[in-house]
Amino acid sequence: MHRPMPPLRALVAFEASVRHASFKQAADELHITPGAVSQQVQKLEQWLGYPLFLRQVRQLQVTDRGMKYFSRIAPALEQISAASEASRKRSSDSVCLSLSQTLAAKWLGPRLGDFVSRYPAIEVHINASNTRVDFQREAVDLAIRHFDGKDPALDAHLIFDDEVRLLCSPSYRDSFELECADQLSGVTLIVASPYPYWDDWLTRFTTIDAPARKQITTMHFDQTLLAIDAAKRGQGVVLSNGLLVQEELVRGELVEPFSYRLPLDKSYYLVYPRHPPLSDTACILKNWLLEQSSNVNMDGII
The missing domain is CATH 1.10.10.10 (Winged helix-like DNA-binding domain superfamily/Winged helix DNA-binding domain)
Known part of the structure; x- marks a missing residue:
């Protein structure tokens, strides 16, 4: 058919x-x-x-x-790209990096041209997927993973200490005259499935109880990229971190109506298997990624 x-x-x-x-x-x-x-x-x-x-x-x-x-x-x-990438035989001058789609678009993408200009002979493959990479089965050399950094099979290098920030567009902040966190009972909460920290944030910084939270209007997305876009459009408030909204903060498309930030027990780590050792090409990309991460300040803005 x-x-x-x-x-x-x-x-x-x-x-x-x-x-x-x-x-x-x-x-x-x-x-x-x-x-x-x-x-x-x-x-x-x-x-x-x-x-x-x-x-x-x-x-x-x-x-x-x-x-x-x-x-x-x-x-x-993403699945087609990952399946095709795993099936092709890469040369010694190629390297594959796996990371989430949002991180690829928001953090890596704007910087990747620097790597290409420095190392034009290296063929870089980006596996932008929210699925956790399986180094044993997939043709991936390096990955950036959001976890606690503990895995005996992996070498892990800290890229960015994560903390939850509440963000919205300036117009949304002004229209609701947001001055204190308890006012969130009257707004729309934008929920991103990969960033499920609303209960933790509301518990820490508001007096809104559980029954009242159930009455708050919510909007759900399965990708943080889409949730951030909805916040930029003035559709509600979103939880994210500085690493994923650098450009929006610089351009003034998103602001923090409150100064509260929730530390997490997870951070962004650059990881790769302890064995076998990384290729020379993968080491070049690893060192470049660590250099890029060292330029990120506490607010996640270069």
Whole structure:
């Protein structure tokens, strides 16, 4: 039985455009022109029958339906990428790094050009997946993992000490006149499945009891990237950390209405198997990642 399939090249162009919020940056990643990316996205819009982006001067904004579609296709594209990567034989001049999709887009992506310019002969493969990598079965050299740093089979280097911060858009803060944490009973809480710390945060910094919490409006996302985007759009308050919202804080798209921060017993670690030893190429990427992490201050802003 024939199953109608969307244009696959258009799916790739759309997914990259959402991650970068830019046709130009998506084009750079895919090694095609911005015009070609735009044409591919238009093909997908025609196939779906609705717009995926609001095209404005110097700004590309994904529509609500486009973001919902992205959240459904991105995991499938990740699986295809991971399966293909594990099946291909990489040369000694290649290295594969696994990390979450949000961390790849928000922290690694803006910095990766520096590595490529320094080491043009090294072929870098990024496995952007929220699934925990299996070093025994997957062709992955290094990974950035959010955990307590304890695993006898792995060498672990601290990248970033994590702490939970509450964030929202300036307009959302002003519209609700947020001045104290107990006012959160009247807002919308944006819940990201990979960052499930709302109960801990509310317990520590508010007097809102359990029955009252159940009455608070909530919005759920299975990816932190989507939750952050919703907060930028003024749809509620979100929990994240400085590492994942560096650009939004610098541009003033997100602010902290309160100064409370919740330390976690998990942090970001660069990990790799103790045996066998890393290749020379993997060591180069490891040292570069540690150098990049050393430039992050306590607020997660370079």
